[in-house]
Each structure stands twice: as structure tokens, then as C-alpha cells.
Amino acid sequence: MSAISKPPLAAGTPGRASTSKTGVRERILLVDDDGIIADSLGEFLRLEDYDVETVGDVPAAQAALARRPAHLVITDINMPKGDGFELLRWMRQYHPDAVVIVITGYGTIESAVEAIRMGAYDYLTKPIVDDEIRLVVQRALQQQALIRENRALKEQLGHRFSLANVVGADYRMSKVFDLIEAVADTRTTVLITGESGTGKSLIARTLHHASGRRDRPFVEVSCGALPETLLESELFGHVKGSFTGAVSDKAGKFKAADGGTIFLDEISAASPALQVKLLRVLQERQFEPVGSNQTQSVDVRVILASNRDLMEDVRQNRFRQDLYYRINVVSIELPPLRARLTDIVPLANHFLRRYCEQHDKSGMEFSPEALAVLQRYSWPGNVRELENAVERAVVLTRNRVIRPEDLPPALLNEPPPAEASPDGGTLPLKKALEGPEKRIIEAALRANNWNRQTTAEALQINRTTLYKKMKRYGLEAGAPM
Numbered sequence: 001m002s003a004i005s006k007p008p009l010a011a012g013t014p015g016r017a018s019t020s021k022t023g024v025r026e027r028i029l030l031v032d033d034d035g036i037i038a039d040s041l042g043e044f045l046r047l048e049d050y051d052v053e054t055v056g057d058v059p060a061a062q063a064a065l066a067r068r069p070a071h072l073v074i075t076d077i078n079m080p081k082g083d084g085f086e087l088l089r090w091m092r093q094y095h096p097d098a099v100v101i102v103i104t105g106y107g108t109i110e111s112a113v114e115a116i117r118m119g120a121y122d123y124l125t126k127p128i129v130d131d132e133i134r135l136v137v138q139r140a141l142q143q144q145a146l147i148r149e150n151r152a153l154k155e156q157l158g159h160r161f162s163l164a165n166v167v168g169a170d171y172r173m174s175k176v177f178d179l180i181e182a183v184a185d186t187r188t189t190v191l192i193t194g195e196s197g198t199g200k201s202l203i204a205r206t207l208h209h210a211s212g213r214r215d216r217p218f219v220e221v222s223c224g225a226l227p228e229t230l231l232e233s234e235l236f237g238h239v240k241g242s243f244t245g246a247v248s249d250k251a252g253k254f255k256a257a258d259g260g261t262i263f264l265d266e267i268s269a270a271s272p273a274l275q276v277k278l279l280r281v282l283q284e285r286q287f288e289p290v291g292s293n294q295t296q297s298v299d300v301r302v303i304l305a306s307n308r309d310l311m312e313d314v315r316q317n318r319f320r321q322d323l324y325y326r327i328n329v330v331s332i333e334l335p336p337l338r339a340r341l342t343d344i345v346p347l348a349n350h351f352l353r354r355y356c357e358q359h360d361k362s363g364m365e366f367s368p369e370a371l372a373v374l375q376r377y378s379w380p381g382n383v384r385e386l387e388n389a390v391e392r393a394v395v396l397t398r399n400r401v402i403r404p405e406d407l408p409p410a411l412l413n414e415p416p417p418a419e420a421s422p423d424g425g426t427l428p429l430k431k432a433l434e435g436p437e438k439r440i441i442e443a444a445l446r447a448n449n450w451n452r453q454t455t456a457e458a459l460q461i462n463r464t465t466l467y468k469k470m471k472r473y474g475l476e477a478g479a480p481m
Helices: 035-049 059-069 085-094 111-119 132-160 171-183 199-210 228-237 272-284 310-317 320-325 341-358 368-376 382-396 434-447 452-459 463-472
Strands: 027-031 051-055 072-076 100-102 122-125 190-193 218-222 261-265 303-307 330-333
Touching: 027 059, 035 132, 051 059, 059 072, 059 085, 059 330, 059 382, 072 085, 072 132, 085 100, 085 111, 100 132, 111 122, 111 261, 122 132, 171 199, 171 330, 190 199, 199 218, 199 261, 199 303, 228 272, 228 320, 261 310, 272 320, 310 320, 341 382, 368 382, 434 452, 452 463
Parallel strands: 027 051, 027 072, 072 100, 100 122, 190 303, 190 330, 218 261, 261 303
Antiparallel strands: none
8 A cells, every 4th residue: 555645746846844943954754664655655755855764663763763863753553563652652751852643554543542642743544645744744843843942942041040140259149049059959938038129030930940840830920010809819710700800710820830839029918818828828738719619739839029028017917927937938138239249240241241142242341430330339229220221231332342321320320439538539548448348347247147256257357357347337336235
């Protein structure tokens, strides 16, 4: 029996297959013990401009794929040395990116269902019609290209949110990195605190991508961006008719994150009623959608963030005390950028490289004067403001060197620091450095709860030197009694 019921189109016919996006002809491995069918179908696919290899059994197919992977495998089911299902199982383990089409002369509904269940793209019965196989092959290779692109995007995301890609040399950020490494691959709830723009979302994604859940969903919800009446439905879903506008059942974000991570930003915006429900989810990983009495269970890692002092909210009865202690299992505090003076230049250069690549510019750099402006500015918007400033400069600058005038006006209008002389003249270096040194020491003391030994170790100075500097700058009075 011929594999093709109609003669193949001549070379050059419109609709012919093209090479892949990488410029390489798409490779097809044809596995069939019937030499007539293999030769006929193979010749047809070669005329369609595919790179085709034919083999007669499963061991030969495995050897061919070991030598040279294929984009697509077309396999018969009934063969003397193993069947198509055996090859499917093997490919799922060793060549998961390849797409498989199953063909057979003795097709049944049961075998078709089994093939699809095992991951086959399609199931065709002989004789194979040329228009049918042409269309199925084209669609299967499109799916294979999507699989490759999806894998590449995941790798890019994994790199972007890897711990190595989080910029920070400041000792406070070193502590953050240590915490991330310690808790990333656990189910522990993490609370991230810090001012707006310090990178709480980035740290949450880094925790996810450093965990064993990296291939599962990461779902982010900004609690402060949704009205109180919609937030519960957004998180837990609802059933049809549970409220006006609920025209159908809807799964919530917790269900969408099942198996992965959910990141609840601005958790302080949650209403008291919603806080009760969140407490139960954190304790039992169970909830009911709005309007339903059916309990749902999820396996989800919860990361929360707040730019407010939740302990103060507890004291003011705006946040439940039991929920606060439940979410504050591991707390990661992100320092403001003004307290990370040594990180400003590395961060600026990091964003410069990113946006030069995005906007197809190369070889750009900051002038020393521009870097001085970046270091002098107080950055009320923190890292996010710095990133926006760098992107603006990359987009608007026509020169290779970014100068102060290329930066946002707000940076240029920053008042002179306290250590500058009133008449704008130059202070002696020792005097000019006193202001920044005082701010750095005070920030370190606060970060270490005014423990002098720990602070001295963090600053890499001895305890006596620290005490003398505290006395000189009047920081002894700031220490808690």
C-alpha cells in the first residue's frame, strides 16, 4: 500500500515548508518498518524541503536521535522491535522538546486516546493523504518552535531573577542574599518590607526562581490596587451568581498559583474580613470561593510585602496581631537606596547595560559628573526611580557619554548636601566626608539594633574606632536605653 494517496507536489509549489527561525532546515525522523511507506512518505517530505531520515525500528530511531536530535518524529505503532508507544515513552524522557506524530494502519479509538495521552501531537491512519500530512507536519513544527521559544524565555527569566543578577555590594544586601539562599527552597512564608521602589517584587521573584517551584506559576497580586469588594474574589475566586456581575465561575489567584508561589504585595491594604481568610489559608492552605461552601485546597508558597510598618498597624488595630505573627516567619528588610551609597554606581551601570541592549545602543557610559549627580541625589523613589532615570537618559541621549544634563531635572535640582560650605566653595576632604560617614554609621547601628560589636564587624572596623566615631558624631545619644 502506498503511503501517499495522491502524487506529491513538485518542488517549488506554494505552501512549501521553510527553514526554522535559526536558519536550519527542520529535521524529521520517520520510523516505519514498511520500506515502501517509509520511502514514499520520506520522499514526499523531502520535496516539502524538510531534512528527513528514515529508520525501520525503535532501536534504530533511538540511535539516530542520539546522533542527531530531530524537531519532529513520525512513527508507526506496530513494529517488530518495540512499538510506537515505547518510543513515545523514551522520547518524553530523553527528547522532551521533539514533537511526535503517530501513524498506523490498524487504528482504534483506544490507541489514539493512549497516544495523545502519552504526549503525541496527532494520530493519523494509513493511507496518508498528502494535504493532511502536510498540514499536520506544519502545525506540529509550529508547536515545536513554540516549545523552544517557551524554554528560552524561561531561561531568560531564570537568569534575570537569579540571585547572581540582583545587584548589591552593601553589607545590608549581603544579609538579604544570605536570607534568600537560606529560605528559597522551603515552603516558609516570607515577609518582605521596605519603602516603595526598593525591589520587593524582584526579591519575591528571585525567591521563587531559586526554589524547587521555579517551573510552576508565579502569581503576583497588588492588594492595594484592587477595591476591597473585589480583592477577595480576585484571591479566592467566586461562583456564578455570588454577586452582581458574577456571570460565571472564576478561579482565583490562589488556585492559579497552585504548585507555585503567590506574591501578595501591599498586604496592609487587606480588610479585616479578608485578613481572617488569609490567616486560614496560611495555616491550612484551604479556602472557599466567594458564594461557595465547597472547600478547596492548594499547595502554594506565600510571599508577602509591605511598605508600611505592620507592627505599628497592629498597635493601631489596623492589622490583626495573629496574622502579623503568622506572616512574619522570615522577614527580609530591604534598605532604601539612600542608605546603600556604594550600590548606586553598580546599579546605574547595570540598568545602563540593560536599556542599551533594549534600545539597540552600545558603548554608552556615564561621565564622572553624571555619576557624581547620581551619588549626591537622595532617591526618594529608591531603585525604581534610579532605573527610570537611567532609561530616560539612554532614550534621550544622542551622545555616547551620558552627562548631567541628560538626567531628569529633579536630580539636578537636589539641594547641596549639608557637608558643603555655605558659599559653595570646596571643603577640606576630611570635613566633607564627615556627613556621609555619619549617615553610614548611623544606618549600620540601626540595622544592627545599636549593637556595637555587630556593627563594627559589618563596617569592618574595630569596636574602639566605632565608639570614637559615635562619640564624635553624637550618636551615643541615639542608642536605645
